[in-house]
Amino acid sequence: AxxxxxxxxxxxxxxxxxxxxxxxxxxxxxxxxxxxxxxPGQGLxxxxxxxxxxxxxxxxxxxxxxxxxxxxxxxxxxPSVHWSDAAEYFCAVGAGTxxxxxxxxxxxxxxxxx
Amino acid sequence: xAGVTQTPRYLIKTRGQQVTLSCSxxxxxxSVxxxxxxPGQGLxxxxxxxxxxxxxxxxxxxxxxxxxxxxxxSEMNVSTLxxxxxxxxxxxxxxxxxxxxxxxxxxxxxxxVL
Numbered sequence: 001a002x003x004x005x006x007x008x009x010x011x012x013x014x015x016x017x018x019x020x021x022x023x024x025x026x027x028x029x030x031x032x033x034x035x036x037x038x039x040p041g042q043g044l045x046x047x048x049x050x051x052x053x054x055x056x057x058x059x060x061x062x063x064x065x066x067x068x069x070x071x072x073x074x075x076x077x078x079p080s081v082h083w084s085d086a087a088e089y090f091c092a093v094g095a096g097t098x099x100x101x102x103x104x105x106x107x108x109x110x111x112x113x114x
Numbered sequence: 115x116a117g118v119t120q121t122p123r124y125l126i127k128t129r130g131q132q133v134t135l136s137c138s139x140x141x142x143x144x145s146v147x148x149x150x151x152x153p154g155q156g157l158x159x160x161x162x163x164x165x166x167x168x169x170x171x172x173x174x175x176x177x178x179x180x181x182x183x184x185x186x187x188s189e190m191n192v193s194t195l196x197x198x199x200x201x202x203x204x205x206x207x208x209x210x211x212x213x214x215x216x217x218x219x220x221x222x223x224x225x226x227v228l
Contacts, residue, residue, distance in 0.1 A: 036219075043118070043204055043219035090157065101147065101170040102217070104157035 002027040002093045006105035013081050014113045021076040021108050023091030032094035033074040034102065035065055039087045047089075050074065061085070086112045116140065118207050118220035126226045132193040135223045137205030139186050145169070145210030146188040147217065148180060151202040160203075163188050164210045192225075200227045 003026045013019050025031055032051045036044040048059025055067040065076045074091060088109050092102040119138045127133050139146050147170075148160040159172040163182035180190040186207075192199055202224050206217040 034217075041221075043221045044206075045219070046216050049216065092157075101159050101162055101172070103159065104149075106156045 002031075002103045004091050004093050004103055004105035006089075006091055006108050008108045009106070010109045010111070012111040012113060015083050016080050019076075019078045019081045019085070019110070021089050021091075021110070023074045023076065023105060024072050025074060025091070025093045026072065027093050031074075033065075033067060034092040034094065035059065035063070035074070035076045036090045036092065036104075037061075037087045038090065038107075044090065047076070051094075081110075081112055083112045083114065086110055118205060118218050120203075120205050120220040120223050122223060123221065124224050124226075126228060127195050128228050129195055129197060131195050132191065133195060133225060134189055134191045135203055135205075135225075137188045137190075137207075137220060139188070139205075139207030140218055143207035143209055143218075144186055145208045145215075146182055146186065147206045147208075148188070148190050149204040149206065150174075151204055151222070152198075152200070157204070160190065195227045197227050200225060 005024045007022050034049045035047040037047055038044045047063045048057045050057045050067045057065050063078050067074050088107045090107045091105040094102045121136045145164045147162040149157050151157045161180050162170040166182045177193045182188045202222045204222045206219045208215040208217045
C-alpha cells in the first residue's frame with residue numbers, strides 16, 4: 001500500500017528566507033507525486049506534480065520540488081518565502097496514473113514571521 | 115471557467131441522521147473524487163466516480179456512499195451519522211482520461227455532527 005510521510009508538522013520561517021518542506025513516500029512502482037497548498041477555510045490547490053521526466057519540477061507561486069528515487073523523497077522548496085505563503089502544505093502520491101485516488105501526508109503548517 | 119462547487123458549505127446534523135452533500139465538477143470533467151479531512155486522521159480518500167461508475171473506493175464503512183449523475187455531478191451520502199463523521203468533506207474533479215492529471219478541489223462542506 002502506498003503511504004506518504006511529512007516529518008515536519010509545523011515550520012516557521014522568516015519572510016524572505018528559503019523554505020524546504022520534506023516529503024517521503026512509499027509506493028511499489030513509479031510514483032505519481034503531488035504537492036498541494038490549503039489556506040484556512042479553503043480547498044486544496046495544486047502547486048506541482050511529478051510523474052516522469054525531469055526530476056526537478058517547477059510549480060506555481062515560485063515553488064519547485066525535486067524527486068529523488070534513491071531517497072524516496074519529493075521535497076518542496078522555495079527560495080524566498082512571502083507572508084502570503086503561510087498555509088498548510090500537503091504531499092500526496094497517486095495510485096498509478098489515477099490522480100483520483102490519492103494518499104495524502106498529514107500536512108505541514110507553515111508560519112511566516114515578518 | 116467555473117471551479118468545483120460544493121453545496122452546502124456548512125451543515126449541522128445530529129447523531130443518527132443522514133446527510134447528502136453535492137459536488138458539481140468543472141465543466142468537461144468526468145471524474146469526481148471525495149475526501150474526508152479531520153484534524154486527527156488528515157485527508158482520507160473516500161471514493162472516486164467516473165462516468166457514473168465508482169472507480170475506486172477508500173476504506174470507509176458502508177454508511178458512506180455516493181453516486182454520479184450523467185452530467186458528472188456527484189453526491190455523497192452518509193447515513194446514521196456518528197460524532198466522528200464531523201469533518202470537512204472535499205470534492206475534487208479531473209478529466210478522468212487516465213493520464214496523470216490535475217485534480218481541482220472545491221472549497222468543501224464542513225459537517226458538524228452533534
